Amino acid sequence: MSTAPATTTTEEATQPDAPASPRRWAPLRPLILRLHFYAGVLVAPFLLVAAATGFLYAGAFQAEKIVYAHEMYVPVGDAKLPISEQVAAARKAHPEGTVSAIRPSPADDESTRVMLSGVKGVDAEHTMAVFVDPYTAEVRGALEQYGSTGALPLRTWIDEFHRDLHLGETGRYYSELAASWLWVIAAGGLVLWFSRRRALRKVRGTSGRRRTLGLHGTVGVWAATGFIFLSATGLTWSAYAGANIDELRTSLGQATPSISATAGGEHGGHGSAAATGGSGEHGVGLDKVLASARAEGLGDPVEIVPPADDSSAYVVRQVGRGWPTKQDSVAIDPAGGEVVDVLRFAEYPVLAKLTRWGIDLHTGVLFGLVNQIALMALALSLILLIVWGYRMWWQRGRGSAFGRPIPRGAWQQVPPQILVPLVAVVAVVGYFVPLLGISLAAFVVVDVVLGEVAHRRGKRKPAEVN
Numbered sequence: 375m376s377t378a379p380a381t382t383t384t385e386e387a388t389q390p391d392a393p394a395s396p397r398r399w400a401p402l403r404p405l406i407l408r409l410h411f412y413a414g415v416l417v418a419p420f421l422l423v424a425a426a427t428g429f430l431y432a433g434a435f436q437a438e439k440i441v442y443a444h445e446m447y448v449p450v451g452d453a454k455l456p457i458s459e460q461v462a463a464a465r466k467a468h469p470e471g472t473v474s475a476i477r478p479s480p481a482d483d484e485s486t487r488v489m490l491s492g493v494k495g496v497d498a499e500h501t502m503a504v505f506v507d508p509y510t511a512e513v514r515g516a517l518e519q520y521g522s523t524g525a526l527p528l529r530t531w532i533d534e535f536h537r538d539l540h541l542g543e544t545g546r547y548y549s550e551l552a553a554s555w556l557w558v559i560a561a562g563g564l565v566l567w568f569s570r571r572r573a574l575r576k577v578r579g580t581s582g583r584r585r586t587l588g589l590h591g592t593v594g595v596w597a598a599t600g601f602i603f604l605s606a607t608g609l610t611w612s613a614y615a616g617a618n619i620d621e622l623r624t625s626l627g628q629a630t631p632s633i634s635a636t637a638g639g640e641h642g643g644h645g646s647a648a649a650t651g652g653s654g655e656h657g658v659g660l661d662k663v664l665a666s667a668r669a670e671g672l673g674d675p676v677e678i679v680p681p682a683d684d685s686s687a688y689v690v691r692q693v694g695r696g697w698p699t700k701q702d703s704v705a706i707d708p709a710g711g712e713v714v715d716v717l718r719f720a721e722y723p724v725l726a727k728l729t730r731w732g733i734d735l736h737t738g739v740l741f742g743l744v745n746q747i748a749l750m751a752l753a754l755s756l757i758l759l760i761v762w763g764y765r766m767w768w769q770r771g772r773g774s775a776f777g778r779p780i781p782r783g784a785w786q787q788v789p790p791q792i793l794v795p796l797v798a799v800v801a802v803v804g805y806f807v808p809l810l811g812i813s814l815a816a817f818v819v820v821d822v823v824l825g826e827v828a829h830r831r832g833k834r835k836p837a838e839v840n
Contacts, residue, residue, distance in 0.1 A: 401788045402796075403569050410562040412817060413555055415767070418760045420552040421559075425760070427536035428604075429753035432738050432746045434529040442526050445517060450482045451509025457486070457678075458660045463511035464488035464504040473654030473680055474501055477524070477693070478664065479508040480675035488654075489519060500530070523695065523739055546613050547809065553608035554615065554810035560594070560601040567591045583769035590762040597755040604752065607736040610729055614808045622806075628725035633703045633717040635679075637687040654680040656688065657708030663688045666711050670704050681708055687715075695739040699730065 439446060457478050464486075465473070471490035479486045486508050489501040496502050496518055503519035503526070506512070520530040538545030570591075580588055609615040623629050654660060660678060667676060667690035679689040687705040694700030701719035706712065722730070734740040738749050785793065804811020 401792060403566070404787055405785050406562045406565050410559060410566060412821075413559050413562070414760075414763050416817070417552065417555040417559065417813075418763065420548050421556060421756060422760050423539070424536065424549060424552040425753045425756040427532065429750050429757075431529070431532045431536050432749040432753065434532045435738060435746055436743070438526050438529050441528055442517065445505040445515040445526075446485060447483050448479075448485050448507045448509065448514065451507075454479060454508040455511055456661045457664055458655060460486045460506045460508055460511055461488050461654055461660060463513055464506050467513040468493075468502065468504050468516055470494065471496075471502060475680075476654060476660065476678045477675065478678070485514055487519070487524065522693065523737065524693075543613070549608070550612040550615060551809045551813060553605050553612060554807050555813070556608075557602045557605035558810065560598045560605070563591070563594050564598050567595055583766055586762050586766050586769060590759055590766065593755055593762075594759050597752055597759070600748075600752045601756065603732075604736060607732040609807065610733060615806065615810075618806045618808075623725050623729070626725065628723040630726040630729065631717060631722060633689060633691075633705050634715045635682070635687050635689050635705050637681065637685055637707045637709065637714065654678070656681050658711040662711045663690060663706050663708070666690075666706050666713055667704050670702075670713055670716060672702055672704060673700065675700070692719075695734045696742055697740055699734070699740075701730065 457476065460478075461473065461476055465488075468490060471493040473488060474491035475489040477487040477489070485505040488504040488506060490504065491501050493502040497520075500518050500520045502516055503524070504516045505514045507514055517526050518530070519526060520533070525533055534540055537549055539548060610619050620629070663678060664676075667678075672690060672692055675693050677691055677693045679691070681688055687707055689703060689705050691703035692700035699719060701722075703717045704713050705715040707714050719727070719730075731740060735745060736749075738746040741748075788796070800814070801811075804814060
């Protein structure tokens with residue numbers, strides 16, 4: 375596998391000591407080689423940024439525990455106060471905005487978070503998290519928070535840098551382009567590596583470009599599965615490919631289900647759930663609601679979402695993204711505290727579960743620290759592969775110049791019975807992964823134009839000599 379500009383050279387395809395490709399790969403190898411080379415050269419800068427920022431993001435989980443330790447952690451006390459008292463303390467210290475969610479202390483040494491929306495100066499897509507000591511109701515601070523994993527300012531900044539370079543929706547094109555091509559380059563690198571003779575895959579005892587190629591290929595082969603996984607999961611929440619994936623899942627009946635938040639019973643819509651001063655207290659109150667959720671088996675960590683209006687119910691949902699995943703949720707009527715709907719993670723369709731696990735594994739929360747270390751190792755591998763790829767290109771040149779590109783015309787060597795289905799598959803994939811299809815079409819057009827220009831120049835030269 376590789377994710378850098380090249381894994382082999384023109385000379386390797388023509389010299390006598392070139393690998394004896396298996397018959398099934400022989401027609402495709404030159405085409406894959408050319409695609410791998412150009413995709414690496416042109417897409418590698420995007421992948422390099424994605425890898426570097428992804429490395430930082432994977433480490434941000436542990437970093438924020440250090441940077442925000444005062445807010446996140448508390449001395450362990452004798453008994454935790456009722457959640458209503460903790461919310462009241464948060465509202466006394468921060469009366470601005472409205473309570474949008476509450477996350478009770480999930481562990482003995484962790485604080486409770488009270489999330490406020492509509493706070494002046496806070497991004498509309500973010501909330502202000504007020505941290506409360508569950509034993510004393512002391513407010514330990516307030517920080518802007520983003521996303522379902524509760525990212526605080528440091529991790530939020532790195533997350534947005536990784537996702538869109540802080541350029542908004544326009545910046546998301548970079549990350550989707552990188553994710554769209556990563557699996558293609560990785561899979562192409564695998565084919566190139568395994569179609570080489572075993573003797574030419576060695577690293578020991580080699581030097582120069584041969585050694586760089588050996589390191590590039592060996593590390594790439596070990597990391598290829600991880601790269602393909604990161605590419606696939608990254609596309610699930612991208613702008614264009616992600617929308618196509620969601621549409622496909624919905625058509626297959628595999629969309630992620632949602633709980634009904636409509637209050638039931640004769641009191642629904644009669645004003646019995648009115649909030650008191652934006653505190654999140656509706657009807658029977660937070661303590662009764664939390665107790666009802668606990669009775670349904672919802673263990674920590676959980677999040678309580680107050681009713682949106684008089685006809686809505688409380689929603690209490692588990693927010694544990696680690697393994698085993700805790701994603702059950704219940705809707706509770708604020709009038710009497712009865713459970714009106716239950717949604718278990720076990721009831722999710724298969725693709726919905728796989729999507730949940732895939733995203734959590736991609737973001738480093740499914741297996742905690744081990745997951746984050748693995749992601750950092752993959753990111754570092756990708757960075758090294760890109761550096762080695764460009765180095766190989768340089769080493770193939772003469773003096774202080776990069777080597778020549780892989781020769782054109784590789785597609786002409788592919789038999790029609792292979793080429794036609796291959797083009798059809800590429801067209802379908804390009805439709806569902808638009809940035810891959812558009813950029814590949816652009817590569818082909820530019821390549822054809824450059825080839826035609828070179829051809830015409832070649833035809834003029836003999837005439838000029840005569």
